[in-house]
Amino acid sequence: MANVTGNTTTNSPRGVGSLIPIEISLWTGIEAILIVIGMIILGRILRKLIIRKSKETTLTWIINEDTADIVFRMFVLGGMIWALYVIGVMNYQIGSTSVGNIAFAVGFFYFAYLIAKKSKDYLIMSAGKKPSSDVQVKAKIFYYTFITIAFFLALSFAGISAELSALLAAAGITGIILGFSAQTVVANFISGIFMYFDKPLNIGDQVKIGELEGIVEDIRILSTRIRAWDGTLIRIPNEKLFNSNIINLQRYPARRVEIEIGIAYSADTEKAIEVIKKTLNEMPLVLAEPGPVVFVKELGDSAVVLSIRAWAPSERWFDVRTEAVSRIKKALDEAGIEIPFPQRVNWFANELRVKVDKES
Template identity: 45%
Template structure:
């Protein structure tokens, strides 16, 4: 049996193609094989870093809070990726030292051109390390109140109480006043209860204190206080101050206020309406000179007429 003459080099691809020179740099000559190596190493590095980050996230889940762990993992991932990218640049004929020099000059130019972005970037780093707010906190930043959902490199995301997602630049967050509503474990609230002057203020205070003692979330230390604060125009003003855990603060505040109103009304103590006393003064006598003035004026007005008639008759 005679096999046909097959030209293998014509069928197989030309392996020498990978060794052809694409371009030449001051350091070396770059071939298609070098480009393939660069892409393979970079792709493998990205996959490897993602696997490491996922493993670290699962490992640190029970030991480090999310607001601390996520910024660290992001910094580790992007920092490692930048280092690997710079280290494999010689594969494609690029000198990292020259790139760093050019990047430094370009960074200065871009820094002047984009000061706000750089400011947000630096502020984001400060927020991650200083941690004035954390993911999940209820905050008020420049009049925007809600829950912190994410702290990114450039901006912070806040979900407002009515469900809106607001993105605030980190520079604005870091340089403005931040009110962390849940930053302290306990929080105080205050009422001003107004009663009538005819009601017994001592009985009202006793009833309010009794309601506070029945609330399990009203803290004993710091102790609550109920006292007469002011004698108003139409009411006696009683101030109620109570400390509660920050997680139960709002529910206790709304529930207790309604219970105080019902209890006081059941015991005959009512909240008065605004009252004003008007004094009306009437004058029944007229001044004598007011009655005489019209006669004088009338005589003065008729005198020229009488004189005229006398001249005519004569």
């Protein structure tokens, strides 16, 4: 029979884990409980102090209720680990490491995750209500970089450095295999990085990509999401987006409105141009510099085609164009300038003869 001390045995194989005899006396148990209670009380006190301080300082991005909760959790977890050390549980060996090392590594990674998430949220919130894609991409890169570093540090703290080297080697081989089997994912990822430095578009921009047109909703590592004018969501892989012709309709503050309208050949062209210019000058959203331009573009089959060009704020381009078309039509009607229907003149090479039936 195995010798039993406390709740553990002493004849376990070393390869699986060395069980250390644990003798828990009454005083040891009371000490462990007092440590946990004391750390909880201390954590609550610090939490209240941080929340009170957050109402008096301008550094609310770091001294706030979220920070107070993180500090409280750190004290609670630290108290539990300390108590387990006092009891002796943390000395239990698992392979080449111990329970204490693993517990410290898990706690370290957990709080690193909380700090990384809080920092990412702060970077995004500090940019305003509508953060640019540049800010969001930077925040995500910082978050994933911080988490990755914390993960490998946690493995090191856990005391499995030898296993870590084997893990990295396996990860490298796995990465090569996945690289060949997931070329599209890798291409989208690399294209996303290139787009970050190229910056052809930002969140909130009105864009046209091939036959697709809408507003950029989100730019992610592998894809970009666009909300079309009909309210549907379009997901475009970054590789396809990077290799496409991207027309950014809102990159610059002003955008040109182009309208073509035909008037009758019998109409006074100069008068029509003056009427149109006057109409555009009366519109508050039409820019005075550069001013509107109206000229005869061509002599069409049924009308003299006038080309109208005016500049407007990019975010109000559609409103200006629709209003300009409506006002110009009304102004030409009031001036007696005809906008003709399409007309055709039929010409016959020989004399046209028509037979008339008298009875009918």
